[in-house]
Amino acid sequence: DxxxxxxxxxxxxxxxxxxxxxxxxxxxVAAPKQRNTNAEKADLREGRMPEDWQDKPSKLSHKDRHARWTLKFTRAKRQDDGTMPSSDLAIPFFGYKSHxxxxxxxxxxxxxxxxxxxxxxxxxxxxxxxxxxxxxxxxxxxxxxxxxxxxxxxxxxxxxxxxxxxxxxxxxxxxxxxxxxxxxxxxxxxxxxxxxxxxxxx
CATH class of the missing domain: 3.30.420 (Nucleotidyltransferase; domain 5)
Structure with a gap:
């Protein structure tokens, strides 16, 4: 302040x-994608640190525990034949938001x-x-x-x-x-x- x-x-x-x-x-704002197991993803969604990370500081230092996945909606572009797709595109996105x-x-x-x-x-x-x-x-x-x-x-x-x-x-x-x-x-x-x-x- x-x-x-x-x-x-x-x-x-x-x-x-x-x-x-x-x-x-x-x-x-994009963040590097993480290669986490399903169990690790579930822990992160619940705000918990995965158990096997706690004793591995080198691994923990390379993990982003706060970024999340969302869908980024993008307007569909006109096709080569001039037609428009019936819906806009939903692209998976991993990272943060700047408000x-x-x-x-x-x-x-x-x-x-x-x-x-x-x-x-x-x-x-x-x-x-x-x-x-x-x-x-x-x-x-x-x-x-x-x-x-x-x-x-x-x-x-x-x-x-x-x-x-x-x-x-x-x-x-x-x-x-x-x-x-x-x-x-x-x-x-x-x-x-x-x-x-x-x-x-x-």
């Missing part, structure tokens, strides 16, 4: 005041959190990701952050939700919601530049 406060003071003195609202999102809240105007990361890759994006909103020093109250995020718990939390904390609305189940998306989401996407896309810059430096 002390380091962040000094950094924050430096930004403020330079005129970079967080005053345009904030954008929340998460990105996956961030950035200032809308300057795109500085103001709050951050790291979890294993299988952690829910939406639940992190209530775990300290929102920046109360931002003088504007609007919060932009994708549909993963849309829940009654999050909406209630933001309202009680004095934030104004600009979170994307989800498509109604088995119904077409209302036209006015489509337009609203499209406008939010233009703003929310700024966080993708932050993630791209991070990944270009790794």
């Amino acid at each position: 002390g380091l962040f406060n000094r950094f924050d003071a430096t930004l403020r003195n330079a005129g970079y005041l967080p005053m345009s609202g904030q954008i929340l999102d998460a990105t996956l 961030v809240s950035i200032d809308r105007k300057y795109r500085f990361i103001r709050k951050w959190k790291t979890t294993h890759a299988a952690a829910s994006d939406g639940a992190r909103l209530r775990e300290g990701l929102l920046d109360k020093t931002n003088t504007a109250s609007s919060v932009w995020a994708d549909t993963a952050y849309r829940s009654k718990a999050n909406e209630d939390f933001m309202e009680k904390q004095g934030f104004v939700s600009k979170v994307h609305r989800k498509k109604p189940h088995l119904k077409p998306m209302p036209r006015h919601i489509q337009k609203s989401n499209a406008g939010k996407s233009v703003i929310r896309s700024r966080v993708e530049h932050v993630f791209a810059d991070q990944k270009s430096q790794t």
Whole structure:
């Protein structure tokens, strides 16, 4: 906290005041894949250290006990014959998630959190990701952050939700919601530049 406060003071003195609202999102960060037995995987999922690792410090030093598997959904690409697959792709992914809240105007990361890759994006909103020093109250995020718990939390904390609305189940998306989401996407896309810059430096 002390380091962040000094950094924050430096930004403020330079005129970079967080005053345009904030954008929340998460990105996956890959970790080296582990060759664990089914029993070892079960122990790790339950938060236990596999028994035969405890007496083998050299083996333990090469094991990542916190990364997890998840599915990374990717939009299906058009086929050579011009047709589109019936569904998007689900690709297994092993690693972590980087959850961030950035200032809308300057795109500085103001709050951050790291979890294993299988952690829910939406639940992190209530775990300290929102920046109360931002003088504007609007919060932009994708549909993963849309829940009654999050909406209630933001309202009680004095934030104004600009979170994307989800498509109604088995119904077409209302036209006015489509337009609203499209406008939010233009703003929310700024966080993708932050993630791209991070990944270009790794």
